[in-house]
Amino acid sequence: MPDRRPEVRLGEYESAELASDQLTARDLDRLHALQARGCLTLTTARAGWRLKADATVGVVPLDRVRLVIKPKFAIPGEQLMAWLAYALHTTVPTAARRWSSSPDGYADLVASALLEECEKLLREGLRRDYVRRQSLQPVLRGRLDVAAQVTRRFGQLDQLHVRAFDREADIGDNRILGTALMAALSLSTDAGLARRLHDVADAFPHSGTPAAALRALERTQYTRLNARYRAAHTWARLLLHGGGPNDLLTDHGSTAGGLLLAMPALWEAVVRRLATEAVAPHGGRPVPSNGKTGITVRGDLGSASTFRPDMLLSLPGPGTHQHALLPVDAKYKRYDRHGVSAGDIHQLLTYSAGYTPVNAPRAVIVHPQPGGYAQRTLQVGSPQRGLGVIHVLGIDTHAPPEQAGAWMRTALP
Template sequence: MTFITIREYGCLTTAPVPVPTLDRAQVTPSAFDWLCRFGEQEKDVATLRTRQTLQWKSFVGVLRTPCGLELEILPKTYSEVDDAAACRAHLVRMLSKVLDVTCRETGEADISLLALPLTEWVARQFLRHAHVLVRRGLRFDYQRVEEEEPYLRGQLDVRRQIGQLPHRRHLFHIRYDVFSADRPENRLLRSALDVVVANVRAPENWRLAASLRPLLSAVPPSQNIRADFARWQQDRLMADYAAVRPWCELVLGKYMPRGIADHQRGISLLFSMHELFERYVAQALRNRLMPGARMEIQASGRALCSQEGRAAFILRPDMVIRYGQEAWVLDTKWKRLGQGSGEDGISVQDVHQLYAYGWQWLGGRGDVVLVYPWHAHFPHQPPFLFRPPLSLPNAPALRLLVASFDLSTDSLSCHNTAGDWCPWLHTA
């Protein structure tokens, strides 16, 4: 097993790399060919730059190739300290919040996991939650069994017994119920445990996995993972299973492109950093809304055009926040905003997009906000005022604000802005 760690927009090459870094690493020709085919299948994941160089795009996570390469892709955090452990720590925090999962992290042993690939952290969380569940007791269910036996048990199937052939009348068609742990949730736990056992390296993970294997040995692994997830019950009797389900999904490849998820033999997960940042910011801000403030994520219901009575070019801002009689539109962008003043680094397409949001959602009055990840050299720019349309020279002012979001503190900032620009947010 070979482990390689890069970060967003890093390059993988078959050419020799004397000193591998997070931005460039060498892979075997077989792994390179498989990754190229994967990049052709999933256009947004990677791009072939030269015959020997493949550049990764803005996807993060873990990917395993059939030849045994485990590739870990970490986010660019844009902070002063940008080593693998720091990048991995940011990714762990973001995944925990976005997936709405409970992380059982205490002590130096958990911190040391950040020096290992992301798969070890995922495995640790799954094993700990599964261990708690097994200690509380697995959920059993009655399974109907129909057999032909030389003894009576349960109910006699009279209809089938009447039709029994003469030379088999010494056998009885019987039906009975067995109180069994063979149910979809437990089968998925067993399958996830099998994957973890085959792939973990950390000693503590090995110990936890070894202690769980005998307790789940009577449960068969899942033969159809998607079908069993669809049959996973979420009523109050299954409340103890709620915490472990997200980790089962991570281990069993729910967050992989469908075309390769069924062929993975290890823990593999890929996330778009654009979507991950958007959902992380939304979740962090939602937890700090003032009483009475409401947030709508991926708001819909507005369109730029109509065609034959039907809406066309639907507008979906990342967040629409309403507080009192006012509203704000926020749109996240996972990119490093350049240094300097004025419009440096801000995409014209993004400004056009926010302008459309401002008129469709705010009626051309109020604030629309572009949210970028914070870094030490973030250009704190004053607000931009949109010029009114020629047909409405006296239209109220629509402002474009440029805000930064600090991934270390989950704080939203917009400097060079007079007054309280976000009264809907708890600042403490």
């Protein structure tokens, strides 16, 4: 059945007050766990509690209320699923194209995306594979289990313990989706969506627990036999993990029992794909920014620390075999409204000094800019010499991701 608990709705970076009797002891434990992960802030207020959201959107079903955090700052609600699908390298579900941010919410959108892919699989026919079964049969079918026959039937031959392989739909690929559909059903607020989820879930086998389904997902290898399951598994992973690109609250086995998406992690994934596709036509490619190519700090107290940009691009140089490195950092900040912070300038200068030529140090910041594209260049210097150039690129998050990618190809230095 759809969730009927009263809702507390707020946008990212907004706050709301809750009465003391709206939160149970278990709710407080959940919210404090979310606070420890930087998703929100919970403080005491005169009438109870004050809840402030961070750069996290989604839903957390609590015992007495349902907490809904809507996208507000950078990506409008009607575009969120398009950008999420772009970051995950999957197709945009049909449900996302006709969604408005008012009644449904992020959880219903992801549930709709999973439902759409599962309905498609049902129309095409679920994948079946040979599954080994042990059963008691009146005739020999498959191979006789001699040990079981001798110890359990004591020489009687009217019933035979046999081992046989049957083609069944009760396989890992389908059990993952059956478990994810049940998880989506527990988060749904729309009666029609809940009914469809329930009907489709009945057609899939279940693995028992989300943990078992997640373990099966980690072991899944895609071949031509199950490649059509990849999109459905992508949405299932979000629901089962309860998060997004960074899978919030899965470390140490803790879960909030909801569906949350960290917007900075989403933005990093978006920028990673935008930059990769922008330089590919010119022979560029991403390279690792850790290990041998990482910037390290040694000799201080404690373990060695590292500086690692969100992305490091290898770009072809003027020579035949020459390549230059370009550090790119994704910043989920309002750099369309105020200047780049001193901390980020210091960070990008470190990247440019570590990766780019001494005579032309440069780095790139990519930030969301709702409603338009923007490009500006920061010249950082001292009385003795220039220290570096930082290109600041603003991506229009109101536009389709493909349009943003075309602009990125022309703007990336």
